[in-house]
Amino acid sequence: MSAAMLALPGLGTHLADLSGAHVVIALLLVLLSSLYLLHRNQRRSALSNLPGPPSASWVLGNAGEMLLSGEPGTAAARWLAEHGGTISYASLLGTRGLATTDLVALAHITRNAYEFVKPRNANALLGSILGDGILTAEGSAHRRQRRVLNPAFGPGTVRAFVPAFLDTTRTLARKWAGVLENGTRASYTLAKEEDKVPGAAKIDVLRGMNELTLDVLGTTVFGVDFGALADNGTRHELAQAYGDMAAAAYRLDPLALAETQWGVLKLIPSKRRRMVQRAHATAARHGAQLLSDARAALAAESKGGDGDSARRKDLLSLLLRANTDAELRADQRLSDDEVLAQMTTFLFAGHETTAGVLAFALARLAEHQGVQDKLFAEVEGVGDEPDHDTLNALPYLDAFVREVLRLDGPVTEILREPARDVELPLASPVVGRDGRTMASIHLRKGDEIYIPIYSVNRSEAVWGDDAKLFNPERHVAAAAAKGPGAKVPGVWGNLLSFYGGARNCVGYRFAVVEMKAILFVLVRSFAFAPLPSRPRVRRDWMIVVRPVVEGEEGFGPQMPLLVTARE
């Protein structure tokens, strides 16, 4: 290890621009450090006794199959189906990881959030990009931050955001109406001859959802128009800066991961680091101004201001207000840097997740015309300005959103590791490779745990024999009255899509109502159908799930559909 470290500065800046060399050095360092860790920790792991797939390679174990073969979540789902609900797989460099759909085990992990922490390297990498926000905080730091954040994401806040969700979606609807009227282009690739249908247009709905959800976040997080939907190139500098940070965070970069282990690697200049540094400088400059504007507005409010209607309701102001709550001790309050890190975190955690699942939702409508007709029939009878309660009272919209989040949730897995040695309880005992029956699994500090959100959401024990089928009806009153077969330890909808326990998604209410408001406007305004050329859309793993058109991978994620305006 030390030899590699000493050699690095000598290699100098020439390597900086050789991405292949970066990868080799980083992999070497990861290899050496892991060998060292293995050497230090050679006691035989209980995980080696669990059933599971054979290792595909000593270096990568089964990680290559998990990340690259098939759609996200499907490799683990196959192994869990073949070997039982609690298995072990080979992770990097001969280590073993645990994957389980056992609901008692998962309840134990979610309930003891501070005993099962996020993998350190990945967390450090994310923290270096997003700052010290709640996504990467652990233990008491997380508890302290969550206490201030919870009120800002309460039902009252989300209620007040509904007009912003609706208004921003109408801006997108006008833009798409313009595409239909003027024949302008709204997808990365031109329409094929067979996709040129009179009165309809090929529209990349993922791009639309990306722009829309970014503008929603600009308004709701900062009270700022990010201009992502504007066609005149007036995107706010801050939106660009957050986009760059997200791009860095969403790319698995071996050098960046190795840097979290060996700080000296940061001496190698890299394009990625320069981009993140520039983004940090922009975010800090705007952040300082936004903080001082929000503080000034709050001070004016507390002097009597202009009444409730003029109160600032963006998340930044709500957080600043919650942070000054008289019940908080000085050491429980967030610093300015921590407040700004939360803002970056909301943009990272709330953007690509919601945009992706909405694009899949529109594709589901295109594929299932009966579902689309039913949803349209429900929303067309409602007035133009539904409030929060009206949206939530629409049963089919609710069922549709539940089913989309069940099967198309953007997060297919989460990794955790025990902070210390622990006995993990199981509902269903496992027979080990040595024939012994285990009622619990002994995990050592640092053992990798793969939480298969994808598989749990498709579990037949929970949703019955047709668990893998897309069927919103399963959530509609009579069917739902029977209730699902088993209780999943998730915060919403008997799903793991928003995870559970103390580390559940703080933005889940926001996301669900945002999705409902967006679908409400779009389904009333447009009809969605597959393109006649039927391009094959694949799901790719980019930390979150993104749709990619086969043969058009070079254009990045996209979801082209045939869109028609409703009269």
Ligand code: HEM
């Ligand atoms: C459909 C949309 C969304 C999905 C499926 C989703 C899912 C998740 C999941 C699975 C986690 C747990 C991650 C982990 O612990 O490793 C999480 C955490 C988080 N999410 Fe979301 N999310 C969504 C939208 C949002 C939105 C809109 C926001 C904010 C505006 C948000 C903010 C957060 C934050 C701050 C955390 C960290 C919470 C903590 O650690 O205490 N999310 N989300």
